[in-house]
Amino acid sequence: MLRLSRFLPSASRRGFDLKESLWSGSLTFQQAVSTSAGNLDENLSSKKFASYTVFKGKAALSIHPILPSFSKMESGGSRMNRNGSVMLTFFPAVGQRKYDYTKKQLFALSPTEVGSLISLGPAESCEFFHDPSMKSSPLNQPFCVSSHEGQVKKSLSITPLGSDSGYFVNITVLNNLQKTTDRLSVPITKAEFAVMRTALSFALPHIMGWDQVLTHHAAPLASSKPRVERPRLDSEWER
Amino acid sequence: MLRLSRFLPSASRRGFDLKESLWSGSLTFQQAVSTSAGNLDENLSSKKFASYTVFKGKAALSIHPILPSFSKMESGGSRMNRNGSVMLTFFPAVGQRKYDYTKKQLFALSPTEVGSLISLGPAESCEFFHDPSMKSSPLNQPFCVSSHEGQVKKSLSITPLGSDSGYFVNITVLNNLQKTTDRLSVPITKAEFAVMRTALSFALPHIMGWDQVLTHHAAPLASSKPRVERPRLDSEWER
Amino acid sequence: MLRLSRFLPSASRRGFDLKESLWSGSLTFQQAVSTSAGNLDENLSSKKFASYTVFKGKAALSIHPILPSFSKMESGGSRMNRNGSVMLTFFPAVGQRKYDYTKKQLFALSPTEVGSLISLGPAESCEFFHDPSMKSSPLNQPFCVSSHEGQVKKSLSITPLGSDSGYFVNITVLNNLQKTTDRLSVPITKAEFAVMRTALSFALPHIMGWDQVLTHHAAPLASSKPRVERPRLDSEWER
Amino acid sequence: MLRLSRFLPSASRRGFDLKESLWSGSLTFQQAVSTSAGNLDENLSSKKFASYTVFKGKAALSIHPILPSFSKMESGGSRMNRNGSVMLTFFPAVGQRKYDYTKKQLFALSPTEVGSLISLGPAESCEFFHDPSMKSSPLNQPFCVSSHEGQVKKSLSITPLGSDSGYFVNITVLNNLQKTTDRLSVPITKAEFAVMRTALSFALPHIMGWDQVLTHHAAPLASSKPRVERPRLDSEWER
Numbered sequence: 001m002l003r004l005s006r007f008l009p010s011a012s013r014r015g016f017d018l019k020e021s022l023w024s025g026s027l028t029f030q031q032a033v034s035t036s037a038g039n040l041d042e043n044l045s046s047k048k049f050a051s052y053t054v055f056k057g058k059a060a061l062s063i064h065p066i067l068p069s070f071s072k073m074e075s076g077g078s079r080m081n082r083n084g085s086v087m088l089t090f091f092p093a094v095g096q097r098k099y100d101y102t103k104k105q106l107f108a109l110s111p112t113e114v115g116s117l118i119s120l121g122p123a124e125s126c127e128f129f130h131d132p133s134m135k136s137s138p139l140n141q142p143f144c145v146s147s148h149e150g151q152v153k154k155s156l157s158i159t160p161l162g163s164d165s166g167y168f169v170n171i172t173v174l175n176n177l178q179k180t181t182d183r184l185s186v187p188i189t190k191a192e193f194a195v196m197r198t199a200l201s202f203a204l205p206h207i208m209g210w211d212q213v214l215t216h217h218a219a220p221l222a223s224s225k226p227r228v229e230r231p232r233l234d235s236e237w238e239r
Numbered sequence: 240m241l242r243l244s245r246f247l248p249s250a251s252r253r254g255f256d257l258k259e260s261l262w263s264g265s266l267t268f269q270q271a272v273s274t275s276a277g278n279l280d281e282n283l284s285s286k287k288f289a290s291y292t293v294f295k296g297k298a299a300l301s302i303h304p305i306l307p308s309f310s311k312m313e314s315g316g317s318r319m320n321r322n323g324s325v326m327l328t329f330f331p332a333v334g335q336r337k338y339d340y341t342k343k344q345l346f347a348l349s350p351t352e353v354g355s356l357i358s359l360g361p362a363e364s365c366e367f368f369h370d371p372s373m374k375s376s377p378l379n380q381p382f383c384v385s386s387h388e389g390q391v392k393k394s395l396s397i398t399p400l401g402s403d404s405g406y407f408v409n410i411t412v413l414n415n416l417q418k419t420t421d422r423l424s425v426p427i428t429k430a431e432f433a434v435m436r437t438a439l440s441f442a443l444p445h446i447m448g449w450d451q452v453l454t455h456h457a458a459p460l461a462s463s464k465p466r467v468e469r470p471r472l473d474s475e476w477e478r
Numbered sequence: 479m480l481r482l483s484r485f486l487p488s489a490s491r492r493g494f495d496l497k498e499s500l501w502s503g504s505l506t507f508q509q510a511v512s513t514s515a516g517n518l519d520e521n522l523s524s525k526k527f528a529s530y531t532v533f534k535g536k537a538a539l540s541i542h543p544i545l546p547s548f549s550k551m552e553s554g555g556s557r558m559n560r561n562g563s564v565m566l567t568f569f570p571a572v573g574q575r576k577y578d579y580t581k582k583q584l585f586a587l588s589p590t591e592v593g594s595l596i597s598l599g600p601a602e603s604c605e606f607f608h609d610p611s612m613k614s615s616p617l618n619q620p621f622c623v624s625s626h627e628g629q630v631k632k633s634l635s636i637t638p639l640g641s642d643s644g645y646f647v648n649i650t651v652l653n654n655l656q657k658t659t660d661r662l663s664v665p666i667t668k669a670e671f672a673v674m675r676t677a678l679s680f681a682l683p684h685i686m687g688w689d690q691v692l693t694h695h696a697a698p699l700a701s702s703k704p705r706v707e708r709p710r711l712d713s714e715w716e717r
Numbered sequence: 718m719l720r721l722s723r724f725l726p727s728a729s730r731r732g733f734d735l736k737e738s739l740w741s742g743s744l745t746f747q748q749a750v751s752t753s754a755g756n757l758d759e760n761l762s763s764k765k766f767a768s769y770t771v772f773k774g775k776a777a778l779s780i781h782p783i784l785p786s787f788s789k790m791e792s793g794g795s796r797m798n799r800n801g802s803v804m805l806t807f808f809p810a811v812g813q814r815k816y817d818y819t820k821k822q823l824f825a826l827s828p829t830e831v832g833s834l835i836s837l838g839p840a841e842s843c844e845f846f847h848d849p850s851m852k853s854s855p856l857n858q859p860f861c862v863s864s865h866e867g868q869v870k871k872s873l874s875i876t877p878l879g880s881d882s883g884y885f886v887n888i889t890v891l892n893n894l895q896k897t898t899d900r901l902s903v904p905i906t907k908a909e910f911a912v913m914r915t916a917l918s919f920a921l922p923h924i925m926g927w928d929q930v931l932t933h934h935a936a937p938l939a940s941s942k943p944r945v946e947r948p949r950l951d952s953e954w955e956r
Binding site: 068070073076077078080096111112114115118119124204205209211214215235237 | 766768770804849869908910916924928
């Protein structure tokens with residue numbers, strides 16, 4: 001029988017309502033987000049932030065979705081020019097119920113990586129590799145060479161805990177410049193993984209921009225009067 | 240063969256359209272919600288309420304979702320400061336088709352508890368324990384000691400009825416001050432559980448605040464002109 | 479191997495774009511909806527209609543969702559006072575590709591019946607019984623006796639076609655006054671049932687009113703300043 | 718163990734952020750969409766476009782959803798007069814990481830075909846046949862004879878790669894006038910298919926128009942005062 005208890009230190013149900021004194025860093029997570037965001041983008045004044053976080057013995061894992069971006073086309077419409085993602089943030093424990101957010105490690109899941117995670121069977125595992133030289137750029141130059149190339153490489157693996165009881169989520173970050181390797185590992189219960197799977201399945205069409213395409217109902221209605229036939233937009237028979 | 244009949248006393252398909260005379264308490268459910276809400280929050284004037292209720296022989300179970308709350312950040316954006324939840328309300332039968340709403344017992348499911356419930360296999364069971372001393376507070380002090388501590392403890396268990404035919408949902412409330420133990424139990428058919436599973440899966444990203452993050456499309460579009468590159472917000476490569 | 483072909487008379491992919499000449503009745507489906515609606519409700523001027531219809535040899539089956547209704551409370555908020563439903567409309571074939579819409583039979587699925595249908599296993603069947611004397615009323619008197627009582631009884635059964643290839647959907651309408659029994663049966667392919675299951679799963683939280691509760695984000699944000707503590711609305715610890 | 722790597726040429730995670738130099742055609746995909754759209758519909762000024770694309774060795778496959786269209790009824794409401802669809806666009810590779818978008822082949826999935834695809838078991842396959850003479854028309858004449866009849870026939874097949882590792886998606890286009898047969902085939906990993914299944918399941922209620930029916934909450938609320946009973950709209954008991 002599965003048992004969940006609010007007496008256990010699993011604090012996943014509390015957004016980020018942790019006391020500041022729990023953090024060894026001087027910034028709370030919210031303040032960090034708020035500050036870095038404020039510097040970069042004046043449009044943030046109306047942005048909303050929400051994460052799902054699981055706090056475990058050696059590290060914590062927080063996930064939050066990131067919207068895709070669209071750019072205007074000459075026709076007046078707009079097209080997605082960068083996929084959204086789901087950001088995983090790991091931060092190590094530095095004492096009982098204390099986590100050091102300044103030592104966080106980030107991993108951004110692409111739509112296909114989200115697809116891999118949500119279709120994972122109970123006994124299956126998966127692994128993703130990221131290299132900053134392959135990062136997509138705001139200038140639409142996906143194959144540009146970043147100054148970080150070769151310096152930092154990241155991998156994320158998700159492996160079953162056994163007996164259909166959840167997964168280990170592990171991040172490894174190799175920094176060739178600093179000659180360091182960071183590893184953080186967070187065990188995820190079956191219930192917590194169900195939350196992630198459901199939240200990621202919900203997020204997927206949104207980070208792909210499909211919700212914006214499909215819920216855009218502002219277009220005036222066609223009149224029901226017969227009209228001169230002309231080549232159909234959106235038809236598979238016109239090229 | 241599964242048979243559902245509208246002649247049976249299972250009244251789950253009727254929102255709360257029960258005649259007042261069915262209630263032994265002097266308040267209908269709606270009036271109770273409306274009254275208590277009106278006293279506490281002036282913003283309720285535009286709030287909406289909808290529940291799914293199953294009425295059974297010894298007790299009834301009603302579930303409804305509760306929105307998360309966000310607070311303004313200095314940057315002008317906002318962050319979730321309290322998760323939403325799914326509230327289970329149990330109330331005992333006091334006669335044929337009569338239920339005493341004044342003797343109701345409440346149990347609020349956190350996102351992780353919702354995850355546990357929606358991933359429950361046909362032969363699996365789960366159990367959750369709640370203690371008021373662990374309740375999250377509007378002042379962001381999750382570990383504060385409540386004056387109720389130790390007085391009241393609640394547990395919720397969901398156990399299979401057998402032969403893939405549904406579940407028993409049981410609540411036990413121990414009140415040490417009043418030296419009482421209340422138990423209410425409601426059998427849920429497979430069809431009713433399918434409604435709950437679907438509704439809870441729908442509700443989960445909303446009580447986590449993710450729908451508000453992901454459907455917030457008001458941000459102005461990026462221009463398609465090349466621009467000076469600057470550190471990317473939302474990138475896994477910037478810290 | 480499953481094969482679907484647009485050459486077959488399965489016209490499910492064409493909303494209601496059937497030529498009027500296909501109908502033996504004098505009204506097209508759209509006109510029928512539009513006319514009956516126009517007489518009853520002045521608010522319909524902005525209503526939208528969309529159905530999913532499968533046309534088969536002996537009969538056609540069309541399904542469309544119906545919104546729940548809310549009523550104002552004294553507090554200014556509103557509560558759901560009648561569940562929505564998913565309406566099934568059957569109409570018999572009266573020739574090749576001709577259907578008589580005036581002989582239609584209706585069956586409205588409640589949320590729990592929708593739950594039963596979407597959780598149906600490949601080899602399972604289900605059956606629902608409706609009696610007009612049990613219909614919910616706009617006056618919130620669910621147990622009132624209708625003048626139709628005993629006159630008309632309806633049942634809907636869904637039974638597997640075998641080999642995981644779909645279902646038969648059958649409606650039987652007994653009219654004691656007219657001493658008639660009408661039966662209509664429509665075979666549904668696995669692909670068509672997948673459309674129905676997905677559409678019904680999408681519709682379910684909407685006909686329960688939960689989407690309106692959960693996507694109502696107009697409430698002003700809480701200020702982040704500490705404030706005097708008061709009993710929490712929505713808490714399981716307050717009664 | 719499943720492994721996904723960003724070093725591989727699988728570029729599915731990058732919307733359409735491919736350098737123009739990768740394309741042998743003179744138009745990028747976005748420009749093609751923007752131009753053809755601009756000529757046909759003045760309402761496009763607010764339209765949004767987003768696709769999911771997988772680039773493989775011999776060809777690429779891009780999918781994007783297309784909204785249904787509604788027309789005004791005399792009552793003032795509106796009804797769906799053409800289903801939406803999900804468009805598959807195939808284009809062949811003409812070198813390493815070079816694709817010729819001018820040689821694209823289109824295939825528009827109807828709601829039922831989407832239902833077939835999202836219910837496909839790991840070892841199952843499906844096949845769809847399209848003939849332009851059967852295309853739905855903006856004039857609501859589904860059985861009209863197109864001037865293209867018999868000239869072009871298309872088929873799409875989806876077959877398992879084996880060992881639960883994904884599918885082959887194949888398009889064949891027979892052009893009797895030009896005496897040509899074009900075939901394009903794209904292998905889809907299990908993770909990529911999970912993205913498609915999730916995105917198509919999300920899109921399905923939208924291309925059926927159900928989201929517009931179900932999220933249309935503008936109707937004034939019913940007053941809670943008792944009123945004269947009249948025949949219920951949306952009741953299965955009124956005809």
